[in-house]
Amino acid sequence: MAGYHLEAIEAAPLKDDVDIVIPTIRSLDFLEQWRPFLRHYHLIIVQDGDPSINIRVPDGYDYELYNRNDINRILGPRASCISYKDGGCRCFGFMVSKKKYIYTIDDDCFVAKDPSGKEINVIAQHIKNLETPSTPHYFNTLYDPFRDGTDFVRGYPFSLREGVQTAISHGLWLNIPDYDAPTQLVKPRERNTRYVDAVMTIPKGVLYPMCGMNLAFNRELIGPAMYFGLMGEGQPISRYDDMWAGWAAKVVCDHLGFGVKTGLPYLWHSKASNPFVNLKKEHKGLHWQEDMVPFFQNLRLSKESDTATKCYMELSKMTKENLTKVDPYFENLADAMVTWIEAWEELNPPVKNEACDEELNPPVKKGSVKDVKAK
Ligand SMILES: O=c1ccn([C@@H]2O[C@H](COP(=O)(O)OP(=O)(O)O[C@H]3O[C@@H](CO)[C@H](O)[C@H]3O)[C@@H](O)[C@H]2O)c(=O)[nH]1
Numbered sequence: 001m002a003g004y005h006l007e008a009i010e011a012a013p014l015k016d017d018v019d020i021v022i023p024t025i026r027s028l029d030f031l032e033q034w035r036p037f038l039r040h041y042h043l044i045i046v047q048d049g050d051p052s053i054n055i056r057v058p059d060g061y062d063y064e065l066y067n068r069n070d071i072n073r074i075l076g077p078r079a080s081c082i083s084y085k086d087g088g089c090r091c092f093g094f095m096v097s098k099k100k101y102i103y104t105i106d107d108d109c110f111v112a113k114d115p116s117g118k119e120i121n122v123i124a125q126h127i128k129n130l131e132t133p134s135t136p137h138y139f140n141t142l143y144d145p146f147r148d149g150t151d152f153v154r155g156y157p158f159s160l161r162e163g164v165q166t167a168i169s170h171g172l173w174l175n176i177p178d179y180d181a182p183t184q185l186v187k188p189r190e191r192n193t194r195y196v197d198a199v200m201t202i203p204k205g206v207l208y209p210m211c212g213m214n215l216a217f218n219r220e221l222i223g224p225a226m227y228f229g230l231m232g233e234g235q236p237i238s239r240y241d242d243m244w245a246g247w248a249a250k251v252v253c254d255h256l257g258f259g260v261k262t263g264l265p266y267l268w269h270s271k272a273s274n275p276f277v278n279l280k281k282e283h284k285g286l287h288w289q290e291d292m293v294p295f296f297q298n299l300r301l302s303k304e305s306d307t308a309t310k311c312y313m314e315l316s317k318m319t320k321e322n323l324t325k326v327d328p329y330f331e332n333l334a335d336a337m338v339t340w341i342e343a344w345e346e347l348n349p350p351v352k353n354e355a356c357d358e359e360l361n362p363p364v365k366k367g368s369v370k371d372v373k374a375k
């Protein structure tokens, strides 16, 4: 029994602090293979598409499952901000969670092996990434200095070695890479077999295409900025859900002084989606990204925006002012961003200290590395 308990701790670090969020329009059979690594965690399953379909959750998992009827019941009119028929519906799971960390994974992903043949424990690696600082102000050429067996290189200023608190850990994929539809169509047989044993901080001021397939984040630091947008049925765009969230969350992290890491852990993506269908869903995004990315690159949040919630409200205003000229869709998206924050605050009310009427969870000080196990 004691051995079993130790094994659980090793396989499932921080099991009471992490929720696993899975959007699905298919089946959850992929969870069978993940049992050794995921069975000790709580799952939040967001069932997309027809709510009358009963999906089976493999035995032994502790879970809550929400379909579209549940989302409508819980959020009422505010359910309009949650995408339908798009993987972006996953952000409903971020909102109902009460945990510090979220790990989100797609239903066509499997356990990958490292070059020694050992199965990769994705959550253990994400937790390591999140619980050690990031270094967004100066690049360390040996990558993440907080990994075992490495450090800051010569010439790295000591004043910057404390780093900043990490908010996002972006994991990668073996087998089918996260390509857009045109790239998939011209390279249908391309497979990623290159395992790069590296974790690195994405520098401050640099954006990146965040993929939602293998992603972990600190919900307490950045949760309100992890909105996966308004996509899918009834919208002119799909499949830019994670991109939108990634650009927004990165500018919020940069502004609030938090870090974003990318690299390990890998999982195995088997790819269930069809590139021709994807092209139809993505084509507006392929044009609009030429405006969306410069928009995020050039915006400056005000110093009054000192929490993720306030940053996101300001971002919504900027979206309306700057992107509506690209397409009227962005006006709806900006409104949905406000609705998202309203819904988030309804489900996650700020804790008040009645004695002094101040919030008990004040904004985290910019750039602080509170509660982080530094090296
Ligand atoms: O209408 C839908 C479509 C999909 N889902 C669920 O979302 C994830 C990802 O879907 P899928 O595997 O089809 O997408 P990929 O092209 O392989 O993956 C990338 O596209 C992103 C953009 O949405 C996604 O985050 C990337 O990882 C699966 O779990 C589907 O079941 C859905 O809920 N509704």
Ligand SMILES: [Mn+2]
Pocket: 106, 108, 269, 270, 271, 272, 273
């Ligand atoms: Mn996929």
